[in-house]
Amino acid sequence: MPTNILICGVGGQGIVLTSKLIAATAMAHNIPVKSAETIGMAQKGGSVFSFLRVGEGAFCPMFAEGTADIIIAFEPAEAVRMLPFLKDGGQIIVNTHPIMPVTAALSGSAYTGAEMLEYLGRQVNDLILVDGEKACAEIGSPRALNMIMLGAAVRSGVLPFDIAAIEETMKATVKPQFIEMNSKALHYGE
Amino acid sequence: MYKEFLMGNAAIARGAIAAGLNVVSGYPGTPSTEVLETAAKCNKGGLYVEWSVNEKAALELAAGAAYSGARTMVTMKQVGLNVASDPLMSLAYIGVKGGMVVLVADDPGPISSQTEQDTRTFAAYSKLPCFDPSTVQEAYDMIQQAFELSEKYHTPVLFRPTTRVCHGYASIEVKDENECKKNEPEGFVRDPSKWVIFPRLSFRAHAEIEKRNRALSELLSDSGLNPVETGSGKLHDCTNLFVPGSCNRAGIAAHGISYTYVKEALAALGCDVPLFKVGTPFPFPEKAAVEFLHCCDEVLCIEELDPVIERGLTYVCGKFAIETTIRGKLTGNIPESGENTIASVTKAIAEYLGVEVPEKAVREEPPALPVRPPVLCAGCPHRASFYAVKTAMKGKKSVFCGDIGCYTLGNAMPLDMVDTCLCMGAGVNITQGIGKIEPDTACFAFVGDSTFFASAITGVVNAVYNQADMTLVVLDNSTTAMTGHQPHPGTGRTMMGQVVDKISIENVLRGIGVKTVETVNPLDLKAAVECVKRVAAEKGVKAIIFKSPCAVLIKSGKPAFIDPAKCKDCKRCIKELGCPGIVIRDGRPAIENALCTGCGLCSQVCPFDAIGGDKNAD
Numbered sequence: 190m191p192t193n194i195l196i197c198g199v200g201g202q203g204i205v206l207t208s209k210l211i212a213a214t215a216m217a218h219n220i221p222v223k224s225a226e227t228i229g230m231a232q233k234g235g236s237v238f239s240f241l242r243v244g245e246g247a248f249c250p251m252f253a254e255g256t257a258d259i260i261i262a263f264e265p266a267e268a269v270r271m272l273p274f275l276k277d278g279g280q281i282i283v284n285t286h287p288i289m290p291v292t293a294a295l296s297g298s299a300y301t302g303a304e305m306l307e308y309l310g311r312q313v314n315d316l317i318l319v320d321g322e323k324a325c326a327e328i329g330s331p332r333a334l335n336m337i338m339l340g341a342a343v344r345s346g347v348l349p350f351d352i353a354a355i356e357e358t359m360k361a362t363v364k365p366q367f368i369e370m371n372s373k374a375l376h377y378g379e
Numbered sequence: 380m381y382k383e384f385l386m387g388n389a390a391i392a393r394g395a396i397a398a399g400l401n402v403v404s405g406y407p408g409t410p411s412t413e414v415l416e417t418a419a420k421c422n423k424g425g426l427y428v429e430w431s432v433n434e435k436a437a438l439e440l441a442a443g444a445a446y447s448g449a450r451t452m453v454t455m456k457q458v459g460l461n462v463a464s465d466p467l468m469s470l471a472y473i474g475v476k477g478g479m480v481v482l483v484a485d486d487p488g489p490i491s492s493q494t495e496q497d498t499r500t501f502a503a504y505s506k507l508p509c510f511d512p513s514t515v516q517e518a519y520d521m522i523q524q525a526f527e528l529s530e531k532y533h534t535p536v537l538f539r540p541t542t543r544v545c546h547g548y549a550s551i552e553v554k555d556e557n558e559c560k561k562n563e564p565e566g567f568v569r570d571p572s573k574w575v576i577f578p579r580l581s582f583r584a585h586a587e588i589e590k591r592n593r594a595l596s597e598l599l600s601d602s603g604l605n606p607v608e609t610g611s612g613k614l615h616d617c618t619n620l621f622v623p624g625s626c627n628r629a630g631i632a633a634h635g636i637s638y639t640y641v642k643e644a645l646a647a648l649g650c651d652v653p654l655f656k657v658g659t660p661f662p663f664p665e666k667a668a669v670e671f672l673h674c675c676d677e678v679l680c681i682e683e684l685d686p687v688i689e690r691g692l693t694y695v696c697g698k699f700a701i702e703t704t705i706r707g708k709l710t711g712n713i714p715e716s717g718e719n720t721i722a723s724v725t726k727a728i729a730e731y732l733g734v735e736v737p738e739k740a741v742r743e744e745p746p747a748l749p750v751r752p753p754v755l756c757a758g759c760p761h762r763a764s765f766y767a768v769k770t771a772m773k774g775k776k777s778v779f780c781g782d783i784g785c786y787t788l789g790n791a792m793p794l795d796m797v798d799t800c801l802c803m804g805a806g807v808n809i810t811q812g813i814g815k816i817e818p819d820t821a822c823f824a825f826v827g828d829s830t831f832f833a834s835a836i837t838g839v840v841n842a843v844y845n846q847a848d849m850t851l852v853v854l855d856n857s858t859t860a861m862t863g864h865q866p867h868p869g870t871g872r873t874m875m876g877q878v879v880d881k882i883s884i885e886n887v888l889r890g891i892g893v894k895t896v897e898t899v900n901p902l903d904l905k906a907a908v909e910c911v912k913r914v915a916a917e918k919g920v921k922a923i924i925f926k927s928p929c930a931v932l933i934k935s936g937k938p939a940f941i942d943p944a945k946c947k948d949c950k951r952c953i954k955e956l957g958c959p960g961i962v963i964r965d966g967r968p969a970i971e972n973a974l975c976t977g978c979g980l981c982s983q984v985c986p987f988d989a990i991g992g993d994k995n996a997d
Contacts, residue, residue: 199751212384212548212550213384215550216382216383216384216550219382221549221550222384222548222549222550223515223547223548223549223550224547224548224549225543225546225547225548226546226548234751234753234754234756234959235751235752235753236751248514248639248642248643248646249636249639249640249642249643249721250515250543250547250548250549250639251543251547251720251721252643252721253643253647253720253721253722253725254721254722254739255739255740266748266749269745269746269748270748272742272745273739273742277739277740289749289962290749290750290751290752291751291754291959291974292750292751292752292754292957292959293749293962293963294953294961294962294963294968295792295793295953295954295957296750297963298749300749304746305745305746308743308745308746311743312742312743331973
């Protein structure tokens with residue numbers, strides 16, 4: 190059975206790159222991998238998700254509701270939106286910092302993110318909260334979020350490889366001047 | 380062979396290259412765009428790649444190259460096939476020398492299209508063989524078979540993945556360079572009896588096409604492209620409902636991505652029934668279908684878009700007097716519109732087989748989720764253009780015909796500036812038609828630069844010739860933004876990397892006979908509003924070109940700032956523009972620095988001069 194991973198958030202948070210890094214790491218270890226992600230209209234400030242299936246036995250790039258081993262959520266409401274995909278006993282890693290919808294100013298949304306985190310707390314036993322805003326500030330770059338989330342996900346033990354494996358792929362992928370920052374982000378919170 | 384992690388569209392391009400591709404042309408359109416882009420990226424010099432001005436031009440170019448012995452591919456989305464259908468319908472009769480694949484990506488949902496049309500149905504109408512891949516690997520392998528079949532039978536063939544195959548990724552086996560085919564085109568050999576279409580030729584060709592398709596139906600039945608997976612043959616709980624003593628009597632037929640949903644569903648339900656996968660929906664593989672139907676009392680067809688397999692099997696049952704019940708969309712077992720999902724397919728199969736769907740965790744109702752609809756980007760010049768026209772025409776009876784592109788999003792509140800949208804380039808003549816019926820209405824047609832070149836020019840010729848009274852508004856952001864910033868005739872770049880003369884929209888319009896053509900920067904609100912007022916007051920066909928580059932393509936300026944001492948919290952900036960760069964923070968308008976491009980539009984809208992920025996910073 191493949192490991193089903195769902196990464197979700199809002200366009201611009203680095204979700205696609207995170208997905209590509211996991212896939213590349215799987216490839217480097219000769220593990221079959223399939224994925225599917227939102228492309229097109231949805232990216233314009235919209236909800237973005239990426240399905241990843243690592244390991245043998247996946248027919249389809251997507252997986253069914255109730256079958257995700259782990260959800261890596263870059264935004265609280267997006268975690269809730271995708272929660273139906275989590276399997277019983279599955280894990281969620283969520284960035285606690287909310288992103289207001291771009292139309293919030295116009296529609297007067299009362300969204301704060303806190304209600305989402307409370308809800309997740311009631312529904313999910315294996316919930317890991319990451320203060321992405323604080324972590325990025327400590328690392329010194331708002332672009333570190335995806336590596337912070339990925340590091341936390343890899344350490345949770347659900348993915349079939351370790352931090353060293355991800356780090357190796359990251360070094361081969363990002364520009365040399367960003368390696369140090371991304372390494373720090375991957376190891377954040379250790 | 381080696382493993383590579385590829386997107387479905389990239390696999391199609393790589394498969395075509397492995398088949399000896401010489402020429403690829405197309406017009407951008409989700410979900411097809413990355414095929415041609417990948418081909419261009421992989422071009423080591425032997426390949427001619429072009430973004431054509433529209434799908435018709437792309438197909439005609441590819442036909443000419445294929446007449447000359449080249450292996451060619453044309454890429455488009457399903458509605459693009461409507462534009463290319465005139466040459467394609469005739470090309471079906473003329474045929475080709477080099478292999479020619481017409482790649483048409485269908486979009487069940489639809490996710491980003493106007494229609495849910497099915498290219499498999501078009502295949503039957505045009506009598507062209509059609510391939511329908513289910514996975515990324517299959518897309519890579521199948522397109523090579525498509526080229527072989529095309530060249531062998533001298534016919535263009537259709538290749539129609541759907542969005543989930545186009546945009547799915549998988550680690551697949553690809554050929555090493557030395558395993559790839561090389562095709563050396565012979566060149567065009569003059570033969571008017573072959574390349575010039577006349578009724579006599581069409582009469583003869585029609586009969587030959589029908590004969591060929593009968594032969595192909597047989598050949599494709601045995602090709603491995605339409606396999607029947609027979610299952611284990613063991614009796615499961617789910618098969619008890621059906622006649623015992625034989626093999627499984629319940630069968631499923633599927634295609635494309637839905638085939639993989641069926642595989643997932645059968646695994647989840649623990650069921651194992653014969654599964655007919657239709658990889659070539661046209662010509663329908665009748666022989667394979669007959670073999671499958673003989674081992675089933677009932678068949679559930681799981682399809683997206685049209686019930687092509689369902690109709691095909693129903694027809695085969697009648698033709699061969701097979702007493703099998705065919706279920707699917709026509710019998711209400713499968714939804715008639717929209718995408719299938721693993722969940723919807725699992726439910727349909729469970730109901731069909733009379734088995735239970737495994738129960739899922741029941742959770743409490745989640746809190747209301749924030750909606751994130753697509754909107755024009757912060758700093759998008761289209762927002763300024765729409766706002767200028769809206770402001771200039773306030774209180775006047777007007778109609779605003781939109782078109783296809785990012786600027787369709789001008790329909791959203793608070794701009795609310797798109798009254799109609801139909802298909803590429805249609806707005807020009809729709810506004811002409813409305814004006815004929817409502818002469819007291821100020822008629823506007825908005826069209827993007829790429830759409831202008833693709834299919835609005837003839838519309839303008841029509842409007843000028845037929846004495847229309849309308850204002851054409853060209854939203855020129857110097858790119859094809861919606862599909863990911865492809866070049867077009869106005870950008871001065873080609874897919875072969877050449878820098879070429881830009882075709883001037885203004886000169887084109889003047890050449891057609893549009894006497895008033897004003898070009899203005901929409902981000903200069905005052906000038907833009909005055910321009911609209913002036914031009915709209917004139918009679919006849921006149922044009923405004925709002926020229927300002929796509930905000931995504933240029934370096935952002937310094938973000939705007941709101942002077943708290945001057946801001947009276949009227950929120951006019953938010954209510955008028957709806958720009959994602961302005962948010963409410965602590966109950967007051969604030970600039971979202973990460974998004975604001977410093978375009979300066981909001982500072983021109985603020986009645987209290989409270990918003991400064993890049994342009995007014997000093």
